[in-house]
Amino acid sequence: MDKRKQILDAALKLFVEYGFHGTPTSLIAKEAGVANGTLFHYFATKDALVIALYVDIKSRMSAYLSEQVEVQKTFKDTIREQYIASVFWALENRLEYRFTEQFKTSPFFAQIAPKEIEESLKPYYDMLNRGISENLIKPQPVDLLFTLISSQTSGLNQYLLNHQFSKTKQHQVISDTFEMLWNMIT
Amino acid sequence: MDKRKQILDAALKLFVEYGFHGTPTSLIAKEAGVANGTLFHYFATKDALVIALYVDIKSRMSAYLSEQVEVQKTFKDTIREQYIASVFWALENRLEYRFTEQFKTSPFFAQIAPKEIEESLKPYYDMLNRGISENLIKPQPVDLLFTLISSQTSGLNQYLLNHQFSKTKQHQVISDTFEMLWNMIT
DNA sequence: TTACAGACTGACTAAACAGTCGGTAAAATT
DNA sequence: AATTTTACCGACTGTTTAGTCAGTCTGTAA
Numbered sequence: 001m002d003k004r005k006q007i008l009d010a011a012l013k014l015f016v017e018y019g020f021h022g023t024p025t026s027l028i029a030k031e032a033g034v035a036n037g038t039l040f041h042y043f044a045t046k047d048a049l050v051i052a053l054y055v056d057i058k059s060r061m062s063a064y065l066s067e068q069v070e071v072q073k074t075f076k077d078t079i080r081e082q083y084i085a086s087v088f089w090a091l092e093n094r095l096e097y098r099f100t101e102q103f104k105t106s107p108f109f110a111q112i113a114p115k116e117i118e119e120s121l122k123p124y125y126d127m128l129n130r131g132i133s134e135n136l137i138k139p140q141p142v143d144l145l146f147t148l149i150s151s152q153t154s155g156l157n158q159y160l161l162n163h164q165f166s167k168t169k170q171h172q173v174i175s176d177t178f179e180m181l182w183n184m185i186t
Numbered sequence: 187m188d189k190r191k192q193i194l195d196a197a198l199k200l201f202v203e204y205g206f207h208g209t210p211t212s213l214i215a216k217e218a219g220v221a222n223g224t225l226f227h228y229f230a231t232k233d234a235l236v237i238a239l240y241v242d243i244k245s246r247m248s249a250y251l252s253e254q255v256e257v258q259k260t261f262k263d264t265i266r267e268q269y270i271a272s273v274f275w276a277l278e279n280r281l282e283y284r285f286t287e288q289f290k291t292s293p294f295f296a297q298i299a300p301k302e303i304e305e306s307l308k309p310y311y312d313m314l315n316r317g318i319s320e321n322l323i324k325p326q327p328v329d330l331l332f333t334l335i336s337s338q339t340s341g342l343n344q345y346l347l348n349h350q351f352s353k354t355k356q357h358q359v360i361s362d363t364f365e366m367l368w369n370m371i372t
Numbered sequence: 373t374t375a376c377a378g379a380c381t382g383a384c385t386a387a388a389c390a391g392t393c394g395g396t397a398a399a400a401t402t
Numbered sequence: 403a404a405t406t407t408t409a410c411c412g413a414c415t416g417t418t419t420a421g422t423c424a425g426t427c428t429g430t431a432a
Contacts (some may be wrong), residue, residue: 003380019293021207025420035381040421098291105287107205140362144345148363151341155333176326177334184370189410211390221411226391228409 004042006032008053016098020050020106051111054103057096062120064089075136076182078127083153083178090157091170097157121146137185145185152181190228192218194239202284206236206292237297240289243282248306250275261322262368264313269339269364276343277356283343307332323371331371338367 010032014023025046029036043049068085072078090097103109128145131137137145156177160170196218200209211232215222229235254271258264276283289295314331317323323331342363346356 017293019207021205022293024418026418036420037382037422038380041378041380044421046420102291105284105291107203107208138366140366144359144363147341147345148338148366151337151344152334155337158337159330159333173330177330180324180326180334180370184366210388212388222390223392223412224410227411230391232390 003032003034003038006034007039007042007049008056011049011053012057012095012099015050015053016095016102019102020108025049047108047111050103050108054100054108054112057093057100058120061089061093061096061100075131075134079131079182080178082124083149083181084174086153087156087160087174090153091160094161097161101154140185148184149181152177152184189218189220189224192220193225193228193235194242197235197239198243198281198285201236201239202281202288205288206294211235233294233297236289236294240286240294240298243279243286244306247275247279247282247286261317261320265317265368266364268310269335269367270360272339273342273346273360276339277346280347283347287340326371334370335367338363338370 007028011023011028014028014031017023025039026036028049029039032039039049043052065082065085068088069078069081072081124146125142128137128142132139132142156174160173165173193214197209197214200214200217203209211225212222214235215225218225225235229238251268251271254274255264255267258267310332311328314323314328318325318328342360346359351359
């Protein structure tokens, strides 16, 4: 019954299928089962809808991660938890994942304030800094480390999304690649 | 004087700035300094132009790589050469790199025949297979290894593209991250 | 029970768009 | 030299698009 949500859901599905500009607002409204005008009641412009969708997905992902991940006994275990949760999120939210991948390389991404990005990255940077100061991982710049870890995760996502593995096999690939990641940063 | 090339150049620049559908064909023609109709003389549709641009860039990149990279004394050296050349290509062809990143996550990418993708990947897969059979790298599936290496490269590109480092510093980051990559796959 | 606010509608419009077409000029083929 | 093919032009068009607007419906609270 939440029309705003319905619009966002429809937009997500269609954007992933046809691209941002390849999807007319009229089609989004139709798919969402609302009137054309309703879309513009909730979102001033189409661009605002795209941005709002990204922000919405990012916040849901953050919520998922902080819900799933608890600090573990060791640093390595904590990082592993993070890694696993990130990959699971992508597997369980394929459309959302593909949308964010598309968004991040698009010109829209420039409209996200650098400050907000930095803000959302801070906890990860802090954690990595802790790891460095305790000599648990390589003393490289944290933003480099973070970028490499993220890329690894997205590489793995790509791999898992392109194959249909059983849960067992999935787990095995995830833990194998985590060990590889760990070898990389230590 | 090559109008086809002018159109592709203009399209590249504008697509990176405004996105595929955010760029009207009329603007591409204007930027290229040709008539509107000329664009459609060379490319049947706008979609065809986007695809042609991707194919063109990919082939220029392949040419660059096979020109730069020669087989080295050791397996590790060969992989390092590949790694360095890939990163240099992205640094020297920033627009092209950003375009391909955008393209690969877009719905357009589905229009590239899987066979062609496989074809272009074959030499890399062969090389990795060789490394595995000689016990030089981890015995993981080659497509997984390749995806992880590619992701690493694109992570590094992102890092280097976001910072302005001196040539010396750039080299240092590249060789540091290559050692990390090597630790990952061995 | 009336007054008001905000959710919601869908027909509408002005602008933008991809692609066409009738034509010219130059190059290639005969 | 004649003919055909190709490169190129830019005004034009039918369609599609984002966004508007005048007004209806629904809930709430005075």
